[in-house]
Amino acid sequence: MSELKRTPLRDFHAAHGARLVDFAGWEMPVQYRSILEEHKAVRRAAGLFDVSHMGEVDVRGPGAAGFLNHLVTNDVSRLFPGRVLYTPMCQPDGGVVDDLLVYMRGADDFFLCINAGNIDKDLAWIHAQAAAFDVKVTDRSADYALLAVQGPSAAAIVQSLTGAKLDLVKYYHFTEATVAGVHCIASRTGYTGEDGFELYHAAGDAVALATALLEAGRPRGLELAGLGARDSLRLEAGYPLYGHELAADISPLTASLGWTVKLDKGVDFVGRAALVVEQESGGARKVVFFRTGDRRIVRAETPVLDSTGAIVGRVLSGTLSPILNEAIGSALVATPAAAGALAVDIRGARIALQPVRPPFVPLRKT
Amino acid sequence: MSNIPADLRYAKTHEWLRRESDGTVTVGITDYAQNSLGDITFVQLPKVGASFRSGEAFGVVESVKAASDLYAPVAGTVVAANATLDGTPETVNRSPFADGWMIRLKPADAAAGGDLLDAAAYGQQVG
Numbered sequence: 001m002s003e004l005k006r007t008p009l010r011d012f013h014a015a016h017g018a019r020l021v022d023f024a025g026w027e028m029p030v031q032y033r034s035i036l037e038e039h040k041a042v043r044r045a046a047g048l049f050d051v052s053h054m055g056e057v058d059v060r061g062p063g064a065a066g067f068l069n070h071l072v073t074n075d076v077s078r079l080f081p082g083r084v085l086y087t088p089m090c091q092p093d094g095g096v097v098d099d100l101l102v103y104m105r106g107a108d109d110f111f112l113c114i115n116a117g118n119i120d121k122d123l124a125w126i127h128a129q130a131a132a133f134d135v136k137v138t139d140r141s142a143d144y145a146l147l148a149v150q151g152p153s154a155a156a157i158v159q160s161l162t163g164a165k166l167d168l169v170k171y172y173h174f175t176e177a178t179v180a181g182v183h184c185i186a187s188r189t190g191y192t193g194e195d196g197f198e199l200y201h202a203a204g205d206a207v208a209l210a211t212a213l214l215e216a217g218r219p220r221g222l223e224l225a226g227l228g229a230r231d232s233l234r235l236e237a238g239y240p241l242y243g244h245e246l247a248a249d250i251s252p253l254t255a256s257l258g259w260t261v262k263l264d265k266g267v268d269f270v271g272r273a274a275l276v277v278e279q280e281s282g283g284a285r286k287v288v289f290f291r292t293g294d295r296r297i298v299r300a301e302t303p304v305l306d307s308t309g310a311i312v313g314r315v316l317s318g319t320l321s322p323i324l325n326e327a328i329g330s331a332l333v334a335t336p337a338a339a340g341a342l343a344v345d346i347r348g349a350r351i352a353l354q355p356v357r358p359p360f361v362p363l364r365k366t
Numbered sequence: 367m368s369n370i371p372a373d374l375r376y377a378k379t380h381e382w383l384r385r386e387s388d389g390t391v392t393v394g395i396t397d398y399a400q401n402s403l404g405d406i407t408f409v410q411l412p413k414v415g416a417s418f419r420s421g422e423a424f425g426v427v428e429s430v431k432a433a434s435d436l437y438a439p440v441a442g443t444v445v446a447a448n449a450t451l452d453g454t455p456e457t458v459n460r461s462p463f464a465d466g467w468m469i470r471l472k473p474a475d476a477a478a479g480g481d482l483l484d485a486a487a488y489g490q491q492v493g
Contacts, residue, residue, distance in 0.1 A: 031404065031405075034404075034405050035404060036405045036407075228404075228430060232430070295407055295428075295455070297430070297433070319430060320430060347426060347433075
């Protein structure tokens, strides 16, 4: 087994009682106290997440904007400096290479945040696609640490540590700010469905920033939160996780992320032709979200059955919603079956899947 | 460090057993087991009257992480199941040796369970 990679906060986590696990080759905190309690703390007040394993990539040069609009499915031409865009990037067949955030810093200066497990694959892909463009692609993943402060109290907590006027930074916007003396890209984004900030900063400053955020946050109800809570929060919000709702064989249209696919943005992009065909044909499969009214977790890869008991799909993600107190999840289902009754078998019990349009809980993001 | 009460007997599969004065035995899972599982979200227990062989699965405990079978440490018939775990399975996390008990068995053989571990031996197993 190869050695696990560590974020600059690995020892900070251990000192705070984290249970450290292998996540995509990284030694990461899955929980500190309790996944369910950390989840509730984020919905109630705030949580502090180390997501320094995420990858960062600079894309610079006169061809940067044109290149990115060729690379991704959403419309990069709509960005302006200080704006963030969520987008998939696709293979020619419409399957997804990764989903990412695109930050526009200046006319020729963009910054990408990509999934930890996909960093090597993405960089190879991005470099290959960039060959025809006047653009310089640089992996910055080792330079940056990333802390996410999420929850209804998150903005007040970050605001207490900076002179920057965070009120002026709207959802999916960012600014450069000094937080607790640490230079940050303060991005009003997140993966929990709550308001909050993601703070990109130099890896060497991570312990100081995490310590300051924890001290400022604790009186306001902030708790350290691990990847376990991050996953249940994102699923409750209805956000896709690469490798589950989005994958090399699950297109953004299949995943009901049509709003991120701008077929008419005026430029050809990787995967467009295949996505046009899928759009017109309706697609053979679709991702659906469900709740069950039962506490038994419907785990990934569980077969999904129609009313006759025939297998019509499989579960992609499943957990217990700590807010609803019942199992929730997503499944990939044959399109004709998706409108009918769906069920799973858990240890001999037939459990109906009740369709839900996410989010599963009311969200308060700005 | 997990808590391992000295007055209980232990199965290698992380169930504990307590002999009650009425001749029944109470069964639950250990502090080590609840801690390894993490947040417990569901406990499936048998009905009163069900019988199990020693080592047979009598139920399931589920956490956010995984679902695990529960094994009868001795053969017997269920005389009680902890109904409070239906609504509050997290009781097992909070109180594995008391409020989080799972079933009470009338052993098929009153002397059974001699092969179970004592606290010292179980402590060695879980390190």
